[in-house]
């Protein structure tokens with residue numbers, strides 16, 4: 001039986017990804033080999049346990065796949081021989097939860113990055129959160145409705161923010177908070193922090209207060225693999241990453257942990273928080289790791305960063321406020337407040353939702369995002385986040401980034417015409433605007449010159 005309805009929807013999505021510029025930093029376009037592995041018969045198999053130590057029969061082939069995947073991860077991420085590698089966590093959030101479950105007890109304190117400054121939900125988030133431990137977070141732990149992520153219900157979350165002027169991490173301040181709060185775990189890594197992180201310094205801070213240090217490199221895993229970003233393996237106690245962002249693999253995660261913690265991490269993934277792993281995804285991860293060993297992938301990683309830097313500098317020239325003035329990675333965060341768009345009938349300044357929608361109508365898919373010292377909210381934030389992993393996979397370079405920056409600027413100018421409308425009306429009007437339609441056609445033509453296989 002062919003399910004025409006779903007098949008058509010998949011074809012439509014394939015078309016959408018191809019005719020628009022996918023500029024969401026956490027997305028990418030995988031190779032056909034990765035997609036073949038993920039769509040294979042491996043999805044039928046149950047293989048609870050670990051390679052050569054399973055609870056089900058018939059796993060001799062799956063054992064070889066998982067072993068190969070781990071071997072490749074060791075090579076790609078230069079993981080010390082005595083460190084453990086787990087490739088079974090189903091996603092980045094699960095990998096982080098598995099680490100907490102392995103290292104902490106409920107109620108233990110975690111020091112992580114403040115979500116509106118670019119942290120991640122799986123590092124603990126409650127609302128409203130003052131960013132510091134106190135009465136509020138205690139109440140959260142006791143199970144009030146304020147805990148947004150499960151992690152905030154189970155653990156006492158303390159968070160550090162970026163510096164008000166530089167928007168960079170202030171390591172002295174993190175050290176001060178760590179000394180005062182004495183967390184059991186310190187986490188670095190975020191969804192919208194465009195700069196390299198000082199893993200050595202955070203490792204030292206963690207050690208000085210007797211905490212574990214988890215470096216979450218979900219976003220930059222591919223840039224670490226391509227040797228353009230620093231590698232925390234061997235420095236942090238545990239490293240988690242997703243495989244579906246810059247690493248250009250299927251959805252999944254990898255956990256690297258030092259020898260003394262490796263067994264606890266494995267047991268935490270299974271039987272701690274998961275059942276059977278997705279063997280098809282593990283095969284896909286193995287394929288993407290092989291691809292990541294190639295010279296072509298290194299060139300890709302370098303170009304991804306160069307493209308993001310070019311986009312940042314072109315947008316800066318056009319008067320956009322780029323957080324931290326640029327990027328070391330694949331992503332940039334744009335604070336739109338200086339564009340002075342008066343949004344909706346209340347005329348507020350948090351225009352991220354409006355601009356992200358306008359850009360999508362113009363063929364450029366980004367996402368609305370909170371910015372440090374946010375004055376809006378998560379649903380109506382003041383910024384947008386833009387990333388270059390997918391457009392770089394398409395083969396685009398600096399010239400195309402300059403074109404994209406110009407189009408983004410045009411879209412923001414057009415949006416000003418409609419910004420006093422309520423969102424639904426804004427959405428409708430801007431989707432029909434002649435200038436927007438023209439940009440959408442130009443984007444389509446550009447995309448046709450940079451095909452995706």
Ligand SMILES: Cc1ncc(COP(=O)(O)O)c(C=O)c1O
Pocket residue numbers: 026090091092093094096119120122189190191216217218219242252
């Ligand atoms: C820093 C960080 N950690 C963890 C995750 C969670 O990944 P997943 O969506 O696979 O659960 C993300 C996803 O964006 C992330 O940015």
